[in-house]
Amino acid sequence: MTEPTLHFTPCEDAAGGHRMAWWQWGDATASRVVVCVHGLTRQGRDFDELAKALVVHAGGSVRVVCPDVVGRGQSDWLRDPAGYQIPVYAADMLALLAQLHREQPIATLDYVGTSMGGLIGMVLAGNRELPLPAPIRRLVLNDVGPALDPDALRRIGAYVGQGGRYASMADAAAALWSLSATFGPHTSAQWAELSRHMVAPSAQRNADGSGKVDADAAPGDGPFVLHYDPAIAVPLRAFTPESTAQAETVMWALYDAITAQTLLLRGAQSDLLRPATAAAMTQRGPRATLVEFEGVGHAPTLVVPDQYGAITSFLFSP
Structure with a gap:
């Protein structure tokens, strides 16, 4: 399979x-499921290389699911931007897992989360009262932990939601690289x-504010716009030092409750996941195994063989 199939899950709000x-990706009838969840401004196609590697390693007998978190990619945009927060995202993942389980019972569940996706994963793996169809067996956290560097959060907040309109894909790629x-x-x-996958032809975006992709509209050659709702920045900019400290306390409690075997990936030059936080994560809770990548900051994209290979080896090791 060289391209994945697109599906949708109805979620409440x-x-x-x-x-x-x-x-x-992979076999829709497989009982082994790997869910891969992207970062704040990204989308599910970030995991194409990893997903292909997982399917090959499993001999095809795995179901790899890569959602576009609401407000991103092919997903709807929320009417109320206050909903662009981790509790809503985690609830959506529960709805997705329930749908997958109805379609084919899940016997083994693994989870890979980059940045924001890792925070969602900590909620799912650390809250034992959530109705997961199966416990998360192995958890991969890509450059994220319970404590996030405030300066890095400000750096990210400075560009999220600023929009963008590009005459060509080449222009879009250059602008995205600058960030x-x-x-x-x-x-x-x-x-x-x-x-x-980070931009969409503006002709395909409905003008009703929903953000839904209009598949009947002629895609044309441009202009292109960013794939995500600029309003995802609204809750991010509402954070205060006090609310950030409270969130950190909650996330550490969730992390300490995780029983899944955990792999922590870190860009050696990451400004979001501090070395001290990564070190603490190897000593408490699930005592994550730490792998760092030199020459990389926040966050490893998992398209390089040594990066996605580390995940594949971890998920398929005895």
Whole structure:
């Protein structure tokens, strides 16, 4: 399989509900499921290289699911931007897992989360009262932990939601690279592939504010716009030092309750996941195994063989 299939899950919210899109690789009838969840401004196609590697390693007998978190990619945009927060995202993941379990019972569940996706994973793995169809067996946290560096959060908040309109894909890729140099070295082909799913032709975006992709509209050659709802920045900019400290306390409690075998990936030059936090994560809770990548900041993109290979080896080790 060279391309995934696109599916949707209905999710509840106070404004009448929304749809979350997700990309599926591998065997839809497999009882082993790996869920891969992206970072704040990214989308599910970030995991294409990892997903292909997992399917090959499993001989095809795995179901890899990569959602577009609400407000991103092919998913709906929320009517109330206050909903762009971890509790809503975690509830959507529960709805997705319930749907997957109805379609084919899940016997083994693994989870890979980059940045924001890792925070969602800590909620799912650390709260034992949540109705998961199966316990998370192995958890991969990509450059994220219970404590996040405040300066890095301010750096990210400075560009999230600023929008963007690009005349061509080449222009879009160049603009995105200017914001993403911390991802580390990439070939032109790798960056072009990562950028391809980060924008959408403006003709395909409905004008009703829903953010839904209009598949009947002619895509044209441009202009292109960012794939995500600019309003995802609203809750981020509402954080205060006090609310950040409270959230950190909650996340450490969730982390300490995790029983899944855990792999922690870190860009050696990451400004979001501090070395002290990563070290603490190896000593408490699930006592994560730490793997660092030199020359990379926040966050490893998992398109380089040594990065996705570390995950594949971890998930398929005895």
